[in-house]
Amino acid sequence: MKTYKIGVIKGDGIGPEIVDEAIKVLDAVSVAQGFNLKYDEMLLGGSAIDETGVPLPEETIQGVKKCDAVLFGAIGGPKWDNLERHLRPETGLLGLRKEMGTFANLRPAMVYDELVNASSLKPAVIQGVDIMVVRELTGGIYFGQPRELHEDEAFNTMIYTKEEVRRIAVVAFDIAMKRDKRICSVDKANVLEVSQFWREIVEEVAKDYPEVELSHMYVDNAAMQLIRDPKQFDVILTGNIFGDILSDAASMLSGSIGLLPSASTGKGVGLFEPIHGSAPDIAGQGIANPLATISSASMMLRYALNETVAADRIDEAIRKALAEGYRTGDIGDYDAKEICTCTEMGDIIADYASR
Numbered sequence: 447m448k449t450y451k452i453g454v455i456k457g458d459g460i461g462p463e464i465v466d467e468a469i470k471v472l473d474a475v476s477v478a479q480g481f482n483l484k485y486d487e488m489l490l491g492g493s494a495i496d497e498t499g500v501p502l503p504e505e506t507i508q509g510v511k512k513c514d515a516v517l518f519g520a521i522g523g524p525k526w527d528n529l530e531r532h533l534r535p536e537t538g539l540l541g542l543r544k545e546m547g548t549f550a551n552l553r554p555a556m557v558y559d560e561l562v563n564a565s566s567l568k569p570a571v572i573q574g575v576d577i578m579v580v581r582e583l584t585g586g587i588y589f590g591q592p593r594e595l596h597e598d599e600a601f602n603t604m605i606y607t608k609e610e611v612r613r614i615a616v617v618a619f620d621i622a623m624k625r626d627k628r629i630c631s632v633d634k635a636n637v638l639e640v641s642q643f644w645r646e647i648v649e650e651v652a653k654d655y656p657e658v659e660l661s662h663m664y665v666d667n668a669a670m671q672l673i674r675d676p677k678q679f680d681v682i683l684t685g686n687i688f689g690d691i692l693s694d695a696a697s698m699l700s701g702s703i704g705l706l707p708s709a710s711t712g713k714g715v716g717l718f719e720p721i722h723g724s725a726p727d728i729a730g731q732g733i734a735n736p737l738a739t740i741s742s743a744s745m746m747l748r749y750a751l752n753e754t755v756a757a758d759r760i761d762e763a764i765r766k767a768l769a770e771g772y773r774t775g776d777i778g779d780y781d782a783k784e785i786c787t788c789t790e791m792g793d794i795i796a797d798y799a800s801r
């Protein structure tokens with residue numbers, strides 16, 4: 447029987463709760479589909495600081511390299527807020543992404559038909575929304591040097607090399623070729639030189655994809671257009687910080703940030719994680735929505751392990767649960783038959799996915 451080695455990083459806050467549910471679902475589909483998953487748990491973020499003194503232990507850096515894919519929850523929280531920057535949990539995640547070379551963060555923003563009433567936007571505006579945000583993940587202002595914090599001033603650097611822009615643009619164009627063949631590249635080229643540079647390179651790459659329609663949009667307008675008329679977008683190609691912000695905004699089309707998954711791919715092993723953070727405000731209460739993480743596990747099966755039938759089973763199980771009115775509290779105001787805990791939602795998806 448085929449066996450895959452999965453790195454598991456539960457993290458902090460709601461991380462352990464939501465990852466446990468994703469594992470439950472993975473176990474159910476792997477039995478149903480006849481393959482084995484072997485899990486190797488690793489530390490990152492706040493829990494790593496507590497146990498080892500650093501947010502990204504060497505053991506984790508080495509451990510992920512030996513896996514077929516890595517499933518990740520989320521890190522961070524107020525407990526670690528007063529540490530110096532290089533010791534903060536988030537630094538560990540940035541470091542891990544860099545170490546793994548996962549420069550392409552794919553963040554689908556889709557609206558489930560079953561949840562068209564879950565958004566504060568009109569159903570006519572959001573029904574059928576299916577956007578793929580392609581976010582550059584290992585460059586830009588989150589990584590640029592110099593970066594310094596002093597008493598009287600502080601600064602960061604937004605920097606992109608030609609190769610960094612080219613390779614993420616290629617990913618976006620390749621994805622667009624399998625979709626509606628439309629890319630909107632989002633930047634701030636009216637103000638930032640780095641965005642002018644970004645545009646020029648994206649235009650260069652576009653020459654190799656004559657079938658793809660390329661447009662450009664400033665990020666402030668893009669934030670507005672996402673809410674005004676999201677269906678105008680197919681693939682959104684953008685940099686690290688803009689993609690981070692726009693994908694959180696796009697989650698409100700779907701109804702909750704607790705629904706949207708992501709896949710980070712690039713040079714080797716992929717990292718699969720929900721787009722949200724560790725939600726310390728609801729951690730430990732059993733009310734987190736595990737669907738974003740369960741969907742991330744589905745992306746892992748599809749993109750990293752090529753287990754497409756198992757991934758389809760999970761996606762269908764999620765739709766079925768939503769269609770039958772099962773809701774966690776974050777989407778509980780809309781067409782709910784039953785409000786579920788995090789664990790109950792995991793049980794339902796695992797059950798449906800295994801049938």
Ligand SMILES: NC(=O)C1=CN([C@@H]2O[C@H](COP(=O)(O)OP(=O)(O)OC[C@H]3O[C@@H](n4cnc5c(N)ncnc54)[C@H](O)[C@@H]3O)[C@@H](O)[C@H]2O)C=CC1
Pocket residue numbers: 460464519520521522523524536539703704705719721722723724725726727728733734735736738776
């Ligand atoms: N990938 C990661 O590990 C990320 C970590 N963070 C970290 O997470 C911590 C909290 O950050 P926030 O800005 O509050 O963002 P957040 O995404 O953790 O939470 C924002 C809001 O969404 C809600 N929420 C998030 N996930 C949910 C889920 N699955 N089900 C139901 N509700 C959910 C939270 O309760 C909160 O009200 C910080 O330490 C931050 O640095 C933030 C973003 C990404």
Ligand SMILES: CC(C)CC(=O)C(=O)O
Pocket residue numbers: 536539540690721722
């Ligand atoms: C916590 C940060 C390192 C990143 C972030 O917010 C994200 O990737 O969504």
Ligand SMILES: [Mg+2]
Pocket residue numbers: 690691694721722
């Ligand atoms: Mg974010």
